[in-house]
Amino acid sequence: MRKTSWFNVVSLTTGFAFLYIPIIILVIFSFNKSKLVTVWAGFSTKWYGELLSNEAFLDAAWVTLRVGLWSSTIATVLGTMAALVMVRGGRFFGRTLFTGMIYAPLVMPEVITGLSLLLLFIAIGLDRGATTIVLAHATFSMCYVSVVVSSRLSTFDQSLEEAALDLGCTAFDAFKSVTLPIIAPAVASGWLLAFTLSLDDLVIASFTAGPSSTTLPIKIYSSVRLGVSPEINALSSIIIGLVTIGVLTASIASKRAIRRQQIEERRAIG
Amino acid sequence: MSNNTPFAPWNDEAAVPLIQFDGVSKKYGDFLAIDNIDLKIYPREFFALLGPSGCGKTTLMRMLAGFEEASAGKITIDNKDMAGIPPNKRAVNMMFQSYALFPHLNVVDNLAFGLKRSRMAKSEIDGRVEEMLRLVQLQKFAKRKPHQLSGGQRQRVALARALAKAPKLLLLDEPLGALDKKLREETQFELMDIQEKTGTTFVIVTHDQEEAMTVASRIAVMDHGKLVQIDTPDRVYENPNSIYVAGFIGDVNIIEGRVSHLAGEEAQLCWAEGTSDIRGMAGPKIQKGEEAAFAVRPEKVALSVQEPIERNNRVAGRVEDIAYLGNMSTYYVRLENGNLIKSQVANDRRISRRSVTWNDQVWLSWSDTAGIVLPSGGNPS
Numbered sequence: 120m121r122k123t124s125w126f127n128v129v130s131l132t133t134g135f136a137f138l139y140i141p142i143i144i145l146v147i148f149s150f151n152k153s154k155l156v157t158v159w160a161g162f163s164t165k166w167y168g169e170l171l172s173n174e175a176f177l178d179a180a181w182v183t184l185r186v187g188l189w190s191s192t193i194a195t196v197l198g199t200m201a202a203l204v205m206v207r208g209g210r211f212f213g214r215t216l217f218t219g220m221i222y223a224p225l226v227m228p229e230v231i232t233g234l235s236l237l238l239l240f241i242a243i244g245l246d247r248g249a250t251t252i253v254l255a256h257a258t259f260s261m262c263y264v265s266v267v268v269s270s271r272l273s274t275f276d277q278s279l280e281e282a283a284l285d286l287g288c289t290a291f292d293a294f295k296s297v298t299l300p301i302i303a304p305a306v307a308s309g310w311l312l313a314f315t316l317s318l319d320d321l322v323i324a325s326f327t328a329g330p331s332s333t334t335l336p337i338k339i340y341s342s343v344r345l346g347v348s349p350e351i352n353a354l355s356s357i358i359i360g361l362v363t364i365g366v367l368t369a370s371i372a373s374k375r376a377i378r379r380q381q382i383e384e385r386r387a388i389g
Numbered sequence: 390m391s392n393n394t395p396f397a398p399w400n401d402e403a404a405v406p407l408i409q410f411d412g413v414s415k416k417y418g419d420f421l422a423i424d425n426i427d428l429k430i431y432p433r434e435f436f437a438l439l440g441p442s443g444c445g446k447t448t449l450m451r452m453l454a455g456f457e458e459a460s461a462g463k464i465t466i467d468n469k470d471m472a473g474i475p476p477n478k479r480a481v482n483m484m485f486q487s488y489a490l491f492p493h494l495n496v497v498d499n500l501a502f503g504l505k506r507s508r509m510a511k512s513e514i515d516g517r518v519e520e521m522l523r524l525v526q527l528q529k530f531a532k533r534k535p536h537q538l539s540g541g542q543r544q545r546v547a548l549a550r551a552l553a554k555a556p557k558l559l560l561l562d563e564p565l566g567a568l569d570k571k572l573r574e575e576t577q578f579e580l581m582d583i584q585e586k587t588g589t590t591f592v593i594v595t596h597d598q599e600e601a602m603t604v605a606s607r608i609a610v611m612d613h614g615k616l617v618q619i620d621t622p623d624r625v626y627e628n629p630n631s632i633y634v635a636g637f638i639g640d641v642n643i644i645e646g647r648v649s650h651l652a653g654e655e656a657q658l659c660w661a662e663g664t665s666d667i668r669g670m671a672g673p674k675i676q677k678g679e680e681a682a683f684a685v686r687p688e689k690v691a692l693s694v695q696e697p698i699e700r701n702n703r704v705a706g707r708v709e710d711i712a713y714l715g716n717m718s719t720y721y722v723r724l725e726n727g728n729l730i731k732s733q734v735a736n737d738r739r740i741s742r743r744s745v746t747w748n749d750q751v752w753l754s755w756s757d758t759a760g761i762v763l764p765s766g767g768n769p770s
């Protein structure tokens with residue numbers, strides 16, 4: 120192993136400090152007894168208790184979860200389909216344009232995405248609520264899914280699908296019983312990515328949310344504008360905990376599964 | 390068919406072909422991959438497609454399997470026009486060059502995959518899978534996933550999977566390409582055995598001429614999308630119809646010249662001043678007075694120190710090089726006019742007792758029927 124130089128140590132520490140000191144402070148103050156956020160008055164878990172009885176927060180959490188589940192599922196279906204066309208479609212008229220358009224939302228400013236969706240919903244007379252957030256989130260997260268899935272598909276040996284057709288499958292059956300099981304880990308990690316994106320999103324949600332459907336990020340943001348309360352700290356700590364545990368383990372597991380599958384596939388066709 | 394008539398339906402006017410190509414062409418954009426092919430393949434044949442890489446062998450197979458549509462012409466299988474019929478509606482199965490085993494399924498599920506998509510009862514499927522496992526001797530590996538098998542075992546799973554649905558026609562695209570020489574040879578015999586047992590018609594693609602000679606009932610030699618010759622292995626070897634075929638199958642000596650005499654099966658070639666004309670068999674499409682080339686296999690060229698006056702075809706030269714191959718040696722003899730002729734001699738004596746060595750003056754000779762006079766042009770590759 121290479122010797123760790125003092126330069127490496129310093130840059131690593133500064134980097135991590137930058138990233139994590141704010142979060143650590145937040146978590147510490149969520150256990151503060153005092154109502155004043157910046158003054159430490161001893162350890163207590165009472166804000167967590169109060170949070171559980173705060174209807175508004177619980178509602179928002181519920182909306183966020185539902186929106187996340189729906190939008191990521193829709194995005195996964197659409198994104199996988201788009202990836203199939205991009206990787207498999209061969210050369211068709213307007214392929215480059217189509218590919219570019221799939222990827223464009225990745226770099227589009229969220230404000231613009233949010234605004235254009237808002238205008239669309241108004242134009243077609245769709246009342247803003249949980250449904251519009253779901254649609255909006257599905258729209259912007261499907262391109263992330265299609266990126267993840269198409270990178271997997273590009274290493275997928277097409278002769279596997281041809282073998283399935285040769286053995287009597289219809290095109291759809293071949294996709295369902297050969298392609299999908301093999302790319303499933305990538306699809307799952309695409310879904311997870313879409314789900315986290317939806318949980319995190321503030322900008323697009325605030326454009327497309329209605330008065331009856333407030334997501335957690337919107338709720339937190341609007342309460343902070345009235346002053347930071349220890350309750351918010353507690354809520355944020357919970358979210359941080361969930362995200363850390365859930366997303367990290369899931370993404371590690373799915374990365375492993377993808378790698379294992381690729382090895383199996385390579386060996387099976389080699 | 391009685392047992393002592395040889396299997397040769399291609400000579401039988403009444404025989405009904407299983408596969409028929411009528412003027413079939415395939416274009417990829419502007420590129421002509423298959424060029425106006427006419428071909429008949431009969432039931433129970435073991436038909437080999439032989440040719441250099443890129444000559445269109447895979448394309449021809451993919452048209453039979455239904456993955457590619459012909460751009461022109463008609464393909465019929467079992468008297469049915471195949472135009473527009475998708476792969477899953479054809480009584481044809483293919484063993485892929487890459488095996489294409491399903492990595493997420495174990496051996497049994499790979500074998501049952503096609504059966505589950507036919508109208509077959511569950512119990513029947515199990516029986517058939519068992520039978521297939523026995524056929525390729527993989528009973529012990531039934532529960533393994535493809536990545537837990539060796540190359541030879543994967544190749545056998547692929548073969549069994551393609552045979553499981555008892556197709557009328559089995560297509561094998563370079564099935565043995567990934568195996569080492571010894572395993573290849575064993576598998577070739579296994580393939581022939583299985584073909585005999587199942588009575589399936591096999592079409593095999595290979596670029597290995599020895600493999601084609603070993604397994605096939607007939608060989609089609611391809612070049613740039615065209616079928617150059619379709620014949621039995623011995624005829625392709627002994628009676629090639631062009632220099633291309635002669636050079637592609639086995640080793641060959643070529644002597645260029647002009648046809649000086651042509652009568653029925655006999656031809657003579659005038660090739661160098663001050664020498665007598667070479668006598669050989671008359672190949673197709675040669676004409677008296679025209680340029681032609683004489684082709685003779687090295688093993689048919691005898692080498693001697695004394696002049697073999699009893700033979701019409703004899704030339705003198707000097708040994709330029711000797712390649713020792715163990716069971717035989719190849720002598721490279723430079724003739725007076727500059728031609729280099731190979732003579733292959735069986736090593737029936739120990740190498741130290743060899744009488745001929747480098748720079749010796751020797752005579753080469755061959756019988757009147759050993760070689761063949763072919764139209765010139767189309768260099769061997």
Ligand SMILES: Nc1ncnc2c1ncn2[C@@H]1O[C@H](COP(=O)(O)OP(=O)(O)O)[C@@H](O)[C@H]1O
Pocket residue numbers: 417420422440441442443444445446447448449
């Ligand atoms: N899908 C395709 N698109 C364009 N050209 C192709 C395609 N498939 C094959 N070819 C071309 O057709 C020719 C024959 O290919 P192939 O049948 O695979 O040859 P072989 O199997 O004899 O090596 C090659 O020159 C190849 O580049």
Ligand SMILES: [Mg+2]
Pocket residue numbers: 446447
């Ligand atoms: Mg090929």
